[in-house]
Amino acid sequence: MVDFRGLSGKLEVVRWPRTKDEERKPISLHITSLEYHHDRVVAANCHSRVWFGQLGAEDIGHVGSANMFLGKILRGCWVSQMVAFMAHQLRIQLNQGARSGRDPAEHLRRSQRFGAALYAWEQSEEPFSSGQFDKLFLGMADASEPMRLPAPSRSNKARSRFAIEIYDAGLKGDETAVQAVASQNSTWPFMLGEAMRHTREGSVTDREWIGAIARN
Structure with a gap:
Protein backbone atom coordinates (compact mmCIF):
# COMPACT_ATOMS: atom_id res chain seq x y z
CA MET A 1 0.00 0.00 0.00
CA GLU A 58 -13.88 16.04 0.93
CA ASP A 59 -13.32 18.92 -1.45
CA ILE A 60 -14.63 21.94 0.44
CA GLY A 61 -15.28 24.16 -2.53
CA HIS A 62 -18.37 26.05 -1.37
CA VAL A 63 -20.39 26.80 1.74
CA GLY A 64 -22.61 23.75 1.20
CA SER A 65 -19.73 21.30 1.42
CA ALA A 66 -18.30 23.26 4.36
CA ASN A 67 -21.62 22.86 6.16
CA MET A 68 -21.64 19.09 5.50
CA PHE A 69 -18.07 18.75 6.76
CA LEU A 70 -18.84 20.72 9.92
CA GLY A 71 -21.80 18.46 10.61
CA LYS A 72 -19.47 15.46 10.54
CA ILE A 73 -16.83 17.08 12.74
CA LEU A 74 -19.15 18.62 15.33
CA ARG A 75 -21.54 15.69 15.65
CA GLY A 76 -19.03 12.92 15.05
CA CYS A 77 -16.10 14.27 17.09
CA TRP A 78 -17.17 17.19 19.27
CA VAL A 79 -20.23 15.51 20.77
CA SER A 80 -18.54 12.14 21.35
CA GLN A 81 -15.44 13.72 22.88
CA MET A 82 -17.47 16.00 25.15
CA VAL A 83 -19.69 13.12 26.27
CA ALA A 84 -16.62 11.01 27.10
CA PHE A 85 -15.04 13.89 29.03
CA MET A 86 -18.17 14.70 31.04
CA ALA A 87 -18.94 11.06 31.82
CA HIS A 88 -15.40 10.59 33.11
CA GLN A 89 -15.64 13.67 35.34
CA LEU A 90 -19.05 12.65 36.70
CA ARG A 91 -17.78 9.18 37.57
CA ILE A 92 -14.84 10.73 39.40
CA GLN A 93 -17.21 12.89 41.46
CA LEU A 94 -19.41 9.92 42.21
CA ASN A 95 -16.48 7.78 43.32
CA GLN A 96 -15.38 10.47 45.75
CA GLY A 97 -18.36 9.45 47.87
CA ALA A 98 -16.69 6.14 48.65
CA ARG A 99 -13.78 8.01 50.24
CA SER A 100 -15.88 10.53 52.17
CA GLY A 101 -17.07 8.18 54.92
CA ARG A 102 -20.44 7.41 53.34
CA ASP A 103 -21.96 4.03 54.12
CA PRO A 104 -20.58 1.53 51.54
CA ALA A 105 -23.97 -0.08 50.94
CA GLU A 106 -25.57 3.32 50.31
CA HIS A 107 -22.74 4.34 48.02
CA LEU A 108 -23.06 1.12 46.01
CA ARG A 109 -26.81 1.60 45.60
CA ARG A 110 -26.40 5.21 44.48
CA SER A 111 -23.53 4.30 42.16
CA GLN A 112 -25.62 1.65 40.43
CA ARG A 113 -28.57 4.02 40.13
CA PHE A 114 -26.55 6.88 38.75
CA GLY A 115 -24.43 4.59 36.58
CA ALA A 116 -27.54 3.37 34.76
CA ALA A 117 -28.74 6.94 34.20
CA LEU A 118 -25.29 8.03 33.02
CA TYR A 119 -25.03 5.13 30.58
CA ALA A 120 -28.45 5.97 29.13
CA TRP A 121 -27.33 9.59 28.71
CA GLU A 122 -24.11 8.51 26.94
CA GLN A 123 -26.10 6.40 24.48
CA SER A 124 -28.75 9.04 23.71
CA GLU A 125 -28.84 10.65 20.26
CA GLU A 126 -29.03 14.23 21.62
CA PRO A 127 -27.07 14.10 24.90
CA PHE A 128 -26.83 17.88 25.24
CA SER A 129 -30.49 18.67 24.76
CA SER A 130 -32.31 20.18 27.74
CA GLY A 131 -34.46 17.07 28.01
CA GLN A 132 -31.49 14.72 28.31
CA PHE A 133 -29.76 16.99 30.82
CA ASP A 134 -32.90 17.07 32.96
CA LYS A 135 -33.15 13.28 32.86
CA LEU A 136 -29.54 12.93 33.97
CA PHE A 137 -29.52 15.50 36.77
CA LEU A 138 -33.04 16.58 37.77
CA GLY A 139 -34.43 13.14 37.05
CA MET A 140 -31.97 11.60 39.49
CA ALA A 141 -33.16 13.74 42.39
CA ASP A 142 -36.18 13.38 44.61
CA ALA A 143 -37.36 14.88 47.89
CA SER A 144 -35.85 12.15 50.05
CA GLU A 145 -32.58 11.74 48.18
CA PRO A 146 -31.32 14.92 46.51
CA MET A 147 -28.78 14.63 43.74
CA ARG A 148 -25.33 15.35 45.16
CA LEU A 149 -23.60 15.82 41.82
CA PRO A 150 -23.84 19.44 40.63
CA ALA A 151 -25.16 19.89 37.12
CA PRO A 152 -22.77 21.66 34.72
CA SER A 153 -23.43 25.34 34.27
CA ARG A 154 -25.28 26.48 31.16
CA SER A 155 -24.25 29.47 29.11
CA ASN A 156 -26.58 32.04 27.59
CA LYS A 157 -23.95 33.03 25.05
CA ALA A 158 -25.35 33.71 21.58
CA ARG A 159 -24.69 31.01 18.97
CA SER A 160 -23.10 33.58 16.66
CA ARG A 161 -20.66 34.69 19.36
CA PHE A 162 -19.70 31.12 20.21
CA ALA A 163 -19.32 30.30 16.50
CA ILE A 164 -16.79 33.12 16.17
CA GLU A 165 -14.84 31.76 19.14
CA ILE A 166 -14.80 28.27 17.61
CA TYR A 167 -13.65 29.66 14.27
CA ASP A 168 -10.85 31.67 15.91
CA ALA A 169 -9.75 28.69 18.00
CA GLY A 170 -9.58 26.47 14.92
CA LEU A 171 -7.42 28.93 13.01
CA LYS A 172 -5.10 29.70 15.93
CA GLY A 173 -4.74 26.09 16.97
CA ASP A 174 -3.09 26.91 20.30
CA GLU A 175 -4.02 25.28 23.61
CA THR A 176 -5.36 28.45 25.24
CA ALA A 177 -7.80 29.18 22.43
CA VAL A 178 -8.88 25.54 22.14
CA GLN A 179 -9.51 25.12 25.88
CA ALA A 180 -11.97 28.03 25.76
CA VAL A 181 -14.31 26.13 23.41
CA ALA A 182 -13.51 22.43 23.87
CA SER A 183 -13.10 19.83 26.59
CA GLN A 184 -9.73 18.59 27.72
CA ASN A 185 -7.93 16.34 25.21
CA SER A 186 -10.28 17.27 22.36
CA THR A 187 -8.89 16.89 18.85
CA TRP A 188 -11.77 18.27 16.76
CA PRO A 189 -10.61 21.94 16.87
CA PHE A 190 -7.32 20.97 15.23
CA MET A 191 -9.12 18.98 12.53
CA LEU A 192 -11.39 21.97 11.93
CA GLY A 193 -8.38 24.25 11.63
CA GLU A 194 -6.74 22.00 9.06
CA ALA A 195 -9.96 21.95 7.04
CA MET A 196 -10.04 25.75 6.99
CA ARG A 197 -6.41 25.97 5.96
CA HIS A 198 -6.88 23.42 3.16
CA THR A 199 -9.92 25.21 1.77
CA ARG A 200 -9.04 27.31 -1.22
CA GLU A 201 -9.06 31.04 -0.55
CA GLY A 202 -12.30 32.53 -1.77
CA SER A 203 -14.21 29.24 -1.87
CA VAL A 204 -15.61 29.76 1.62
CA THR A 205 -15.39 33.17 3.30
CA ASP A 206 -14.78 33.80 6.99
CA ARG A 207 -18.41 34.82 7.43
CA GLU A 208 -19.61 31.66 5.67
CA TRP A 209 -17.47 29.45 7.93
CA ILE A 210 -18.83 31.18 11.02
CA GLY A 211 -22.40 30.94 9.75
CA ALA A 212 -22.00 27.23 9.04
CA ILE A 213 -20.58 26.64 12.53
CA ALA A 214 -23.52 28.48 14.09
CA ARG A 215 -26.04 26.41 12.12
CA ASN A 216 -24.49 23.15 13.25
Missing part, protein backbone atom coordinates in the same frame (compact mmCIF):
# COMPACT_ATOMS: atom_id res chain seq x y z
CA VAL A 2 3.02 2.26 0.43
CA ASP A 3 5.53 2.08 -2.44
CA PHE A 4 8.97 3.43 -1.55
CA ARG A 5 10.64 2.40 -4.82
CA GLY A 6 12.14 5.16 -6.86
CA LEU A 7 12.96 8.66 -5.70
CA SER A 8 9.58 9.42 -4.17
CA GLY A 9 7.12 7.35 -2.18
CA LYS A 10 3.57 6.74 -3.34
CA LEU A 11 0.40 6.03 -1.41
CA GLU A 12 -1.86 3.36 -2.88
CA VAL A 13 -5.07 5.11 -1.86
CA VAL A 14 -7.42 2.50 -3.33
CA ARG A 15 -5.98 -0.31 -1.19
CA TRP A 16 -5.53 1.77 1.96
CA PRO A 17 -7.52 0.32 4.92
CA ARG A 18 -10.65 2.32 5.69
CA THR A 19 -13.32 2.47 8.37
CA LYS A 20 -16.34 0.20 7.93
CA ASP A 21 -18.94 2.94 8.33
CA GLU A 22 -20.65 4.72 5.45
CA GLU A 23 -17.93 7.40 5.21
CA ARG A 24 -15.10 4.90 4.56
CA LYS A 25 -12.43 7.19 5.97
CA PRO A 26 -8.79 6.07 5.67
CA ILE A 27 -7.41 4.56 8.88
CA SER A 28 -4.20 6.27 10.00
CA LEU A 29 -2.49 3.46 11.87
CA HIS A 30 0.34 5.61 13.20
CA ILE A 31 -1.75 8.32 14.89
CA THR A 32 -1.95 6.52 18.24
CA SER A 33 1.83 6.12 18.29
CA LEU A 34 2.30 9.82 17.58
CA GLU A 35 0.00 10.74 20.45
CA TYR A 36 1.85 8.41 22.82
CA HIS A 37 5.33 9.67 21.93
CA HIS A 38 4.45 13.35 21.41
CA ASP A 39 0.98 14.65 22.30
CA ARG A 40 -2.59 14.75 21.04
CA VAL A 41 -2.05 18.06 19.19
CA VAL A 42 0.77 16.64 17.09
CA ALA A 43 -1.28 13.51 16.41
CA ALA A 44 -4.44 15.42 15.49
CA ASN A 45 -2.59 17.80 13.19
CA CYS A 46 -0.79 14.94 11.45
CA HIS A 47 -4.04 13.03 11.05
CA SER A 48 -5.70 16.07 9.51
CA ARG A 49 -2.81 16.81 7.15
CA VAL A 50 -2.80 13.23 5.88
CA TRP A 51 -6.58 13.18 5.54
CA PHE A 52 -6.88 16.51 3.76
CA GLY A 53 -3.59 16.59 1.90
CA GLN A 54 -2.96 13.04 0.73
CA LEU A 55 -5.90 10.70 1.04
CA GLY A 56 -8.65 12.48 -0.82
CA ALA A 57 -10.68 14.27 1.81
Whole structure:
Protein backbone atom coordinates (compact mmCIF):
# COMPACT_ATOMS: atom_id res chain seq x y z
CA MET A 1 0.00 0.00 0.00
CA VAL A 2 3.02 2.26 0.43
CA ASP A 3 5.53 2.08 -2.44
CA PHE A 4 8.97 3.43 -1.55
CA ARG A 5 10.64 2.40 -4.82
CA GLY A 6 12.14 5.16 -6.86
CA LEU A 7 12.96 8.66 -5.70
CA SER A 8 9.58 9.42 -4.17
CA GLY A 9 7.12 7.35 -2.18
CA LYS A 10 3.57 6.74 -3.34
CA LEU A 11 0.40 6.03 -1.41
CA GLU A 12 -1.86 3.36 -2.88
CA VAL A 13 -5.07 5.11 -1.86
CA VAL A 14 -7.42 2.50 -3.33
CA ARG A 15 -5.98 -0.31 -1.19
CA TRP A 16 -5.53 1.77 1.96
CA PRO A 17 -7.52 0.32 4.92
CA ARG A 18 -10.65 2.32 5.69
CA THR A 19 -13.32 2.47 8.37
CA LYS A 20 -16.34 0.20 7.93
CA ASP A 21 -18.94 2.94 8.33
CA GLU A 22 -20.65 4.72 5.45
CA GLU A 23 -17.93 7.40 5.21
CA ARG A 24 -15.10 4.90 4.56
CA LYS A 25 -12.43 7.19 5.97
CA PRO A 26 -8.79 6.07 5.67
CA ILE A 27 -7.41 4.56 8.88
CA SER A 28 -4.20 6.27 10.00
CA LEU A 29 -2.49 3.46 11.87
CA HIS A 30 0.34 5.61 13.20
CA ILE A 31 -1.75 8.32 14.89
CA THR A 32 -1.95 6.52 18.24
CA SER A 33 1.83 6.12 18.29
CA LEU A 34 2.30 9.82 17.58
CA GLU A 35 0.00 10.74 20.45
CA TYR A 36 1.85 8.41 22.82
CA HIS A 37 5.33 9.67 21.93
CA HIS A 38 4.45 13.35 21.41
CA ASP A 39 0.98 14.65 22.30
CA ARG A 40 -2.59 14.75 21.04
CA VAL A 41 -2.05 18.06 19.19
CA VAL A 42 0.77 16.64 17.09
CA ALA A 43 -1.28 13.51 16.41
CA ALA A 44 -4.44 15.42 15.49
CA ASN A 45 -2.59 17.80 13.19
CA CYS A 46 -0.79 14.94 11.45
CA HIS A 47 -4.04 13.03 11.05
CA SER A 48 -5.70 16.07 9.51
CA ARG A 49 -2.81 16.81 7.15
CA VAL A 50 -2.80 13.23 5.88
CA TRP A 51 -6.58 13.18 5.54
CA PHE A 52 -6.88 16.51 3.76
CA GLY A 53 -3.59 16.59 1.90
CA GLN A 54 -2.96 13.04 0.73
CA LEU A 55 -5.90 10.70 1.04
CA GLY A 56 -8.65 12.48 -0.82
CA ALA A 57 -10.68 14.27 1.81
CA GLU A 58 -13.88 16.04 0.93
CA ASP A 59 -13.32 18.92 -1.45
CA ILE A 60 -14.63 21.94 0.44
CA GLY A 61 -15.28 24.16 -2.53
CA HIS A 62 -18.37 26.05 -1.37
CA VAL A 63 -20.39 26.80 1.74
CA GLY A 64 -22.61 23.75 1.20
CA SER A 65 -19.73 21.30 1.42
CA ALA A 66 -18.30 23.26 4.36
CA ASN A 67 -21.62 22.86 6.16
CA MET A 68 -21.64 19.09 5.50
CA PHE A 69 -18.07 18.75 6.76
CA LEU A 70 -18.84 20.72 9.92
CA GLY A 71 -21.80 18.46 10.61
CA LYS A 72 -19.47 15.46 10.54
CA ILE A 73 -16.83 17.08 12.74
CA LEU A 74 -19.15 18.62 15.33
CA ARG A 75 -21.54 15.69 15.65
CA GLY A 76 -19.03 12.92 15.05
CA CYS A 77 -16.10 14.27 17.09
CA TRP A 78 -17.17 17.19 19.27
CA VAL A 79 -20.23 15.51 20.77
CA SER A 80 -18.54 12.14 21.35
CA GLN A 81 -15.44 13.72 22.88
CA MET A 82 -17.47 16.00 25.15
CA VAL A 83 -19.69 13.12 26.27
CA ALA A 84 -16.62 11.01 27.10
CA PHE A 85 -15.04 13.89 29.03
CA MET A 86 -18.17 14.70 31.04
CA ALA A 87 -18.94 11.06 31.82
CA HIS A 88 -15.40 10.59 33.11
CA GLN A 89 -15.64 13.67 35.34
CA LEU A 90 -19.05 12.65 36.70
CA ARG A 91 -17.78 9.18 37.57
CA ILE A 92 -14.84 10.73 39.40
CA GLN A 93 -17.21 12.89 41.46
CA LEU A 94 -19.41 9.92 42.21
CA ASN A 95 -16.48 7.78 43.32
CA GLN A 96 -15.38 10.47 45.75
CA GLY A 97 -18.36 9.45 47.87
CA ALA A 98 -16.69 6.14 48.65
CA ARG A 99 -13.78 8.01 50.24
CA SER A 100 -15.88 10.53 52.17
CA GLY A 101 -17.07 8.18 54.92
CA ARG A 102 -20.44 7.41 53.34
CA ASP A 103 -21.96 4.03 54.12
CA PRO A 104 -20.58 1.53 51.54
CA ALA A 105 -23.97 -0.08 50.94
CA GLU A 106 -25.57 3.32 50.31
CA HIS A 107 -22.74 4.34 48.02
CA LEU A 108 -23.06 1.12 46.01
CA ARG A 109 -26.81 1.60 45.60
CA ARG A 110 -26.40 5.21 44.48
CA SER A 111 -23.53 4.30 42.16
CA GLN A 112 -25.62 1.65 40.43
CA ARG A 113 -28.57 4.02 40.13
CA PHE A 114 -26.55 6.88 38.75
CA GLY A 115 -24.43 4.59 36.58
CA ALA A 116 -27.54 3.37 34.76
CA ALA A 117 -28.74 6.94 34.20
CA LEU A 118 -25.29 8.03 33.02
CA TYR A 119 -25.03 5.13 30.58
CA ALA A 120 -28.45 5.97 29.13
CA TRP A 121 -27.33 9.59 28.71
CA GLU A 122 -24.11 8.51 26.94
CA GLN A 123 -26.10 6.40 24.48
CA SER A 124 -28.75 9.04 23.71
CA GLU A 125 -28.84 10.65 20.26
CA GLU A 126 -29.03 14.23 21.62
CA PRO A 127 -27.07 14.10 24.90
CA PHE A 128 -26.83 17.88 25.24
CA SER A 129 -30.49 18.67 24.76
CA SER A 130 -32.31 20.18 27.74
CA GLY A 131 -34.46 17.07 28.01
CA GLN A 132 -31.49 14.72 28.31
CA PHE A 133 -29.76 16.99 30.82
CA ASP A 134 -32.90 17.07 32.96
CA LYS A 135 -33.15 13.28 32.86
CA LEU A 136 -29.54 12.93 33.97
CA PHE A 137 -29.52 15.50 36.77
CA LEU A 138 -33.04 16.58 37.77
CA GLY A 139 -34.43 13.14 37.05
CA MET A 140 -31.97 11.60 39.49
CA ALA A 141 -33.16 13.74 42.39
CA ASP A 142 -36.18 13.38 44.61
CA ALA A 143 -37.36 14.88 47.89
CA SER A 144 -35.85 12.15 50.05
CA GLU A 145 -32.58 11.74 48.18
CA PRO A 146 -31.32 14.92 46.51
CA MET A 147 -28.78 14.63 43.74
CA ARG A 148 -25.33 15.35 45.16
CA LEU A 149 -23.60 15.82 41.82
CA PRO A 150 -23.84 19.44 40.63
CA ALA A 151 -25.16 19.89 37.12
CA PRO A 152 -22.77 21.66 34.72
CA SER A 153 -23.43 25.34 34.27
CA ARG A 154 -25.28 26.48 31.16
CA SER A 155 -24.25 29.47 29.11
CA ASN A 156 -26.58 32.04 27.59
CA LYS A 157 -23.95 33.03 25.05
CA ALA A 158 -25.35 33.71 21.58
CA ARG A 159 -24.69 31.01 18.97
CA SER A 160 -23.10 33.58 16.66
CA ARG A 161 -20.66 34.69 19.36
CA PHE A 162 -19.70 31.12 20.21
CA ALA A 163 -19.32 30.30 16.50
CA ILE A 164 -16.79 33.12 16.17
CA GLU A 165 -14.84 31.76 19.14
CA ILE A 166 -14.80 28.27 17.61
CA TYR A 167 -13.65 29.66 14.27
CA ASP A 168 -10.85 31.67 15.91
CA ALA A 169 -9.75 28.69 18.00
CA GLY A 170 -9.58 26.47 14.92
CA LEU A 171 -7.42 28.93 13.01
CA LYS A 172 -5.10 29.70 15.93
CA GLY A 173 -4.74 26.09 16.97
CA ASP A 174 -3.09 26.91 20.30
CA GLU A 175 -4.02 25.28 23.61
CA THR A 176 -5.36 28.45 25.24
CA ALA A 177 -7.80 29.18 22.43
CA VAL A 178 -8.88 25.54 22.14
CA GLN A 179 -9.51 25.12 25.88
CA ALA A 180 -11.97 28.03 25.76
CA VAL A 181 -14.31 26.13 23.41
CA ALA A 182 -13.51 22.43 23.87
CA SER A 183 -13.10 19.83 26.59
CA GLN A 184 -9.73 18.59 27.72
CA ASN A 185 -7.93 16.34 25.21
CA SER A 186 -10.28 17.27 22.36
CA THR A 187 -8.89 16.89 18.85
CA TRP A 188 -11.77 18.27 16.76
CA PRO A 189 -10.61 21.94 16.87
CA PHE A 190 -7.32 20.97 15.23
CA MET A 191 -9.12 18.98 12.53
CA LEU A 192 -11.39 21.97 11.93
CA GLY A 193 -8.38 24.25 11.63
CA GLU A 194 -6.74 22.00 9.06
CA ALA A 195 -9.96 21.95 7.04
CA MET A 196 -10.04 25.75 6.99
CA ARG A 197 -6.41 25.97 5.96
CA HIS A 198 -6.88 23.42 3.16
CA THR A 199 -9.92 25.21 1.77
CA ARG A 200 -9.04 27.31 -1.22
CA GLU A 201 -9.06 31.04 -0.55
CA GLY A 202 -12.30 32.53 -1.77
CA SER A 203 -14.21 29.24 -1.87
CA VAL A 204 -15.61 29.76 1.62
CA THR A 205 -15.39 33.17 3.30
CA ASP A 206 -14.78 33.80 6.99
CA ARG A 207 -18.41 34.82 7.43
CA GLU A 208 -19.61 31.66 5.67
CA TRP A 209 -17.47 29.45 7.93
CA ILE A 210 -18.83 31.18 11.02
CA GLY A 211 -22.40 30.94 9.75
CA ALA A 212 -22.00 27.23 9.04
CA ILE A 213 -20.58 26.64 12.53
CA ALA A 214 -23.52 28.48 14.09
CA ARG A 215 -26.04 26.41 12.12
CA ASN A 216 -24.49 23.15 13.25
